[in-house]
Amino acid sequence: MVSLDSPITIIRPEIIEFGVGTAERLGKWASDKGYARILVISDAFNAARVEALGLKGEITVFADVTPEPDTANLDKVLAAANAADAQLVVGFGGGSAMDLAKLAAVLAGSSQSLRDVVGPNKVHGPRRVALAQVPTTAGTGSEAGIRALVTDPETMAKLAVESIHMLADIAVIDPSLTFTVPARTTAATGVDAMAHCVEAFTNRKAHPMIDLYAIEGTRLVGKYLARAVKDGTDAEARAGLALASLYGGFCLGPVNTAGGHALAYPLGTRWHIAHGAANALIFPHVLAFNTPSVPEKTRAVMDALGRKTSDDVQSVFDAAYGFCADLGIEMKLSALGVPDSDLDAMADDAFVIRRLLDNNPRDLTHADIRSIYEAAY
Numbered sequence: 130m131v132s133l134d135s136p137i138t139i140i141r142p143e144i145i146e147f148g149v150g151t152a153e154r155l156g157k158w159a160s161d162k163g164y165a166r167i168l169v170i171s172d173a174f175n176a177a178r179v180e181a182l183g184l185k186g187e188i189t190v191f192a193d194v195t196p197e198p199d200t201a202n203l204d205k206v207l208a209a210a211n212a213a214d215a216q217l218v219v220g221f222g223g224g225s226a227m228d229l230a231k232l233a234a235v236l237a238g239s240s241q242s243l244r245d246v247v248g249p250n251k252v253h254g255p256r257r258v259a260l261a262q263v264p265t266t267a268g269t270g271s272e273a274g275i276r277a278l279v280t281d282p283e284t285m286a287k288l289a290v291e292s293i294h295m296l297a298d299i300a301v302i303d304p305s306l307t308f309t310v311p312a313r314t315t316a317a318t319g320v321d322a323m324a325h326c327v328e329a330f331t332n333r334k335a336h337p338m339i340d341l342y343a344i345e346g347t348r349l350v351g352k353y354l355a356r357a358v359k360d361g362t363d364a365e366a367r368a369g370l371a372l373a374s375l376y377g378g379f380c381l382g383p384v385n386t387a388g389g390h391a392l393a394y395p396l397g398t399r400w401h402i403a404h405g406a407a408n409a410l411i412f413p414h415v416l417a418f419n420t421p422s423v424p425e426k427t428r429a430v431m432d433a434l435g436r437k438t439s440d441d442v443q444s445v446f447d448a449a450y451g452f453c454a455d456l457g458i459e460m461k462l463s464a465l466g467v468p469d470s471d472l473d474a475m476a477d478d479a480f481v482i483r484r485l486l487d488n489n490p491r492d493l494t495h496a497d498i499r500s501i502y503e504a505a506y
């Protein structure tokens with residue numbers, strides 16, 4: 130286990146703008162920097178309101194980012210980026226758009242391809258373009274981080290690229306951009322933010338310097354997620370979740386997630402279940418499984434979520450399950466169109482995600498993973 134004297138590296142965007150009404154500050158920042166050719170990487174919904182960013186100059190908008198983007202979607206982004214020859218790349222959307230913006234910023238005009246940069250620290254620097262990130266969901270925290278995830282359609286695995294060269298120069302977090310997120314996506318993305326915090330907090334590599342953000346992010350989700358699901362225009366609740374998402378992003382860099390995300394990934398890559406919805410479905414199972422290894426931290430998590438605290442595996446499971454189910458999230462794999470004949474293959478896929486499983490406070494064997502899928506079915 131890690132202690133307060135263990136080395137850690139903290140990396141943050143140089144500027145973080147936060148608060149309702151901050152979106153248009155991006156335009157002023159870009160003008161002050163003299164960026165005239167700008168490429169905005171976005172999904173269809175956000176591309177239609179790009180004027181919210183107040184950008185001036187020659188602006189190209191890529192509007193075709195798909196949820197849980199795959200390598201084909203990235204190829205389209207890179208073609209657009211090569212053609213635009215921008216000075217500034219802006220990721221404007223959820224994690225999907227922001228992750229592709231990171232890759233566009235380092236791969237466009239580079240001799241490196243995606244395959245060359247998968248893994249940690251493979252990207253050759255320095256980056257030739259500026260990078261700004263503007264999240265429109267409150268979940269991934271990708272605006273603050275150095276990772277990008279793209280699905281490989283052949284292996285149905287997430288390719289993870291990690292590089293300091295993908296760090297944003299500026300992140301503009303305007304909670305009002307999330308008012309339009311539908312209730313279901315609000316619930317799922319909010320649980321994703323919470324899962325980043327909880328999995329970092331209960332992690333083998335958990336560090337006191339990050340625990341602070343992890344437990345506060347969990348508390349913010351406990352306090353505000355149900356409110357935002359009920360009323361999407363509740364500005365205080367949306368701001369609370371935007372902050373939780375950012376704090377989750379702070380957790381991802383130096384600590385990262387663990388068993389929960391490893392078990393959730395096959396649901397997204399094999400069955401296209403939204404990332405947050407997959408995390409929510411897995412969350413109570415892994416939290417309960419881990420309880421004997423991290424009882425005090427599990428109590429702190431349940432307390433932060435405003436639920437009953439306990440060391441008892443079944444009570445932890447019931448409370449965590451209730452938290453997600455009360456948000457209207459579907460908690461049964463069978464109801465999401467996953468055939469039970471796929472559970473073995475899902476367990477095979479999850480079991481090889483060592484970069485995350487090795488962070489889990491309690492060893493998850495292949496059989497443990499298989500039985501969690503069975504229980505979630």
Ligand SMILES: NC(=O)c1ccc[n+]([C@@H]2O[C@H](COP(=O)([O-])OP(=O)(O)OC[C@H]3O[C@@H](n4cnc5c(N)ncnc54)[C@H](O)[C@@H]3O)[C@@H](O)[C@H]2O)c1
Nearest residue numbers: 172196197223224225265266269271276278306307309310
């Ligand atoms: N880089 C990281 O550290 C990191 C961390 C976690 C997840 N991720 C990745 O992020 C992706 C998921 O991102 P996400 O959960 O933010 O979802 P998303 O970006 O895929 O967006 C989900 C849907 O919501 C829509 N949408 C986005 N903003 C909206 C708004 N304000 N109003 C209405 N609709 C809106 C999008 O068009 C899309 O259809 C996955 O690929 C996941 O692997 C990355």
Ligand SMILES: [Fe+2]
Nearest residue numbers: 269321325404
């Ligand atoms: Fe996540």
